[in-house]
Amino acid sequence: MGHSKITGALDLFRLLAALLVVAVHTSPLYTMDETADFVLTRIIGRFAVPFFIMVTGYFLYTAIAKRDNAYIKGFVLKIGTIYLISIILFLPINFYSGYFGEKFLWGDLIKDILFDGTFYHLWYLPAMILGVFLVTVGIQRFGFTISFLVAILLYGIGLLGDSYYGIVQQTDILTSFYDMIFTLFEYTRNGLFFIPIYLLLGMAISKSNNRLSTKQIVTGLVISSVLLLIEGLLLNSLSWQRHDSMYILLVPCMYFLFLFSLQLPGKNSKTLRDLSLIIYLIHPWMIVLVRGFAKVIDQEQLFIYNNFIHYLIVSFLSLFAGWILTKFSPKGRKRKIDLLPDNRAWVEIDLAALRHNAKELQRILPSHCQLMPVVKANAYGHGDVAIARELMRAGLKMFAVATLAEGVRLRQNGIKGDILILGYTNPKELASLEKYQLIQTVVDFPYALMLNQYPKKVRVHIKIDTGMHRLGVNVENLAEIEKVFECKNLKVEGMFSHLSTADSLADEDVRFTQKQIQQFNQMIDLLKAKGYHTGKLHIQGSYGILNYPDLVCDYARPGIALYGVLSADDKIRASVHLKPVLSLKARIALIKEIQPGEVISYGRQFTAKSNMKIATVTIGYADGIPRRLYENNAYVMLHSKRAPIIGRICMDQLMIDVSHIHEVENNDVVTIIGVDGTEQIRCEDIARQSGTITNEILSGLGPRLDYVYLD
Template structure:
């Protein structure tokens, strides 16, 4: 898997054992064999399951909490699921006498808000309340303050749960908890229990993993051993009122999630709805198994035999949950684009994540400068700049003055550095829109200076790239640039020619460039002048030479969650997430007999009865013609379909033979994910004989960015 890919497949894989552990808690599978073994399984080890689900929710929700509508959609969806689950269990509640008039209003309020309308449904009000509290804590107190507060709440929950015997020994404390227990039955709820695990997941999402799966697995085993010992001590001394909260449980969950992420397993998105349905339905299956066993006279086998009872409940719950896994689940934005021929999707959460990841690598005092030239490498400059600004990025780099003006007119207020050459005719724009122009020689400086416009500039120094820039050793040219009348030199930079490669020769070349650059800055200082803000690194400079003392890092391709080519190795390996997906719609499907040709020059010949899909994407949209004749392809209904024949200006053919049910309106994914399959931009670029930078930046303007 590319380092740019999201590595959370382990979370999907563990959902199944977590769901099985929850079912074990409610059935006691080992009771017929050993009460002690069953207690160890259900009252200690199985307590990992629900905190795991909380933490995974926090992992994906909290980093996106400030995006408009994300939290509201989560709360709405969860509340709807809670309501439907409540309706499902109404007959069981009515049969059990729950709706007796005496005390019903208070009981309903307590259960809806804290305890859950059925015993396992407490998860929903807990996650709803926790999801409201955590963003509030983070916004008011920051990450550290929120962690402290959630830890305190969890500690208070412990005193009402596994360590209640300590509370009961102190009458004032016991009286306080007696009041609390009028509001809810357990401290295992959204106030004391859920926030800490949601916050753990959110914290992990912002953390780069530095340990191997083996070391994390060992740490997990040690923490599980501590949890086991703690559980045995609590049982030995009868400390618990209800045993859901343990001191060592957060540590176990922390190492569990880190270990699962480090395993780098493929994602299994179909397990998500399956395990969600399993969690909701398994208590109903307990009722059905017990009722069916009584009717069939199999109570001894299916109820009194605890292991068989557990197996029957799990099997029935799995069968009832299976439709939720196999029903087609189309991407939300795919449904949204029902009328479009082709479009680009931008994952704003991925971009924010990449900003966090790259920001964590910056040396002290260094700021990230987002490179949004070439329409932000094809992603959309205004869209990317808006997200970067919301995330706290103030400095941007573009290629031309016109690109800089476009940013300034959209509301960007910070530094906008024009990396390319601008002639004298651009001086009025540079001055009016407060753009910082790159000066590449003494003559270029004099040309801009003679316009009379006050312009801020950065001096580009050639240290070995031999492209734009004044020679690092040319003292006189440096002096001419820094002593002009109308130009204000506020920075100096260079570009590393071989920073992406780590061969000994390339590293030596890069180190020599770095030496030359700082020597040039020293020359300016020896003149009694300030060289201004110094910056050397682009994306690969940061990933391979991360600790150079600079004012800025000019992050380009890495900002968008990809590298220039597949399989590239860098000294630092942040978990970057691809931001862009390229999709287009099937507009027609044709069946071809064996030997029939299709496309320009008959470039595709059906070797047998074949089906081809006409897709509304072509080289005028920026999809390279070099990906014709099977070099490129797309995902349709989660399966790979190669390009058939030559790519046209506005459309292409895909060979969808063997993919059942392809029809007009289906979505073809050329870059991005569809189901379990992914086409990475690096792979598509390599197949096209180019690098990711070119492939993405050439995606055309008629592709709407959403």
């Protein structure tokens, strides 16, 4: 799912957090000064894991708020897979350390797997799974505010079992209560008490537009950090700490630190994200290897007992191993994505959403009915070759286009399987059908006769007109349909029709659709009774699938629905969750201050009523933006805020009001269609405001746009 967010320096900070975790487990300053090491590893080092958690919350909030449970399920499954791999990775060390020795208990193993982790740093993974589950249920059932209050309460309980355990030991009731807790968990630093507060803190930042200035953020970070330092040192001096992962002041510290990281310049970097995760997971192995090597060469004093050098070597080896894995892993080599940072306007295509939609549509169809993706009109503006290639990788083997040129283009770019041309092909070009192994539609009986004159076999599907009266042999003219079968040079491989009102659930339209289906089926039954082999049958387009999914056919032809969009805000019968595949973005070219009474764009249709700050965006109607869009209070998204379109849209630019967006700068990215923070502009919204349908908006995207394919 494309839950796009402002990233700032988040990925860089994640890498720093991973190196802090290494410091926590190697105590680099211990041989120099124990207090300094305590400050570094037991206070500053405690920033690391909450930062990881907040990043997850920051990006996961949109999915939770929109009840995109398929995305959340996929995220949890991914964490579970990583956890399983990590358990296996550390089994040799578990055996070596005596984990499975004489005192081994299966109950302890189950507890470790579910809550504490089977190795000392792996607790984070099951904790994240539990935390995400609790927060998702909490927000979706009780709302964000109640969930946050409950998380604060749970964190308070966790504090008393962690850094404030000294208070617990002063009363028998609390001691008994926490003894019971510690029979279930080894620590309160877990998915129940520790994870929810930081997930929700990240989500709070995600759902709200930050109004704090950089100066306020830095001031808050400095003050809360100083107070955290005092808190940690005081608790240590009082010997209250059972563990030292949870502090009161850590919460505001993390809030300001996260905001600070978003303020810094930075780019979304999958490499840094993967590197951070790998360092976190494998650094204990690096510790073991360094210690083993030091013993072999008899240099324990230098490489082990000199903690600072020990830390540097472990960090270097972890970084190097992570670089090797990210650089040369098959996944890393699979597809490089050019994010085109300098282009004026572009389309982003979410290939994961495309695959999800294909699976969703296939799910609601009978098992024997296969998808025939319609990739005509440049795959509804999504890029025909790239879309067909991705669907081919996903196992789909038949595609539909509108024209011969579209079919040839797919073949020339390596698309395999069958390709059906839904429209008319000039008989003079029939040699190309043979050359590129394309299937032609018989649009009526006279056309069948023309096709039959070609001296070689022509593969065809017969189009049946059941009431739309666009293309096809009339369903009531059975004699003509039979004559098509008798054409010696036509190899009939299928028959199909099209439902003209399947998108409507009005009674009259439903009756018309049912009549079309009935006539088609009756005609097929008559042909079969006469011994004709009708081949593969298909009658459902997108709305045929969504409103009549149980029809008995061999293929279904999803078009607009495959791309996660409906033609309009239509009601449908099927319970299906589709994700928009396409986002449309452009950049700010320049920013101007204008005075009251000044006018904007052609025709002086917009007059400023007060001082305004406006921005020119590098996209216009030549790129597919409807010229009349400005008439209906349309807007774009900039820095997760709505920016109204003002004045007539030009061929190459449009203007927006950014008076309320103080952080706007030249070259900033503007979202015309897609998600920005917790806000979303749907293609359906653009179509409605323009008085048209989404099919026209998407297929009308201009050839000047660049395409970026994200996976």
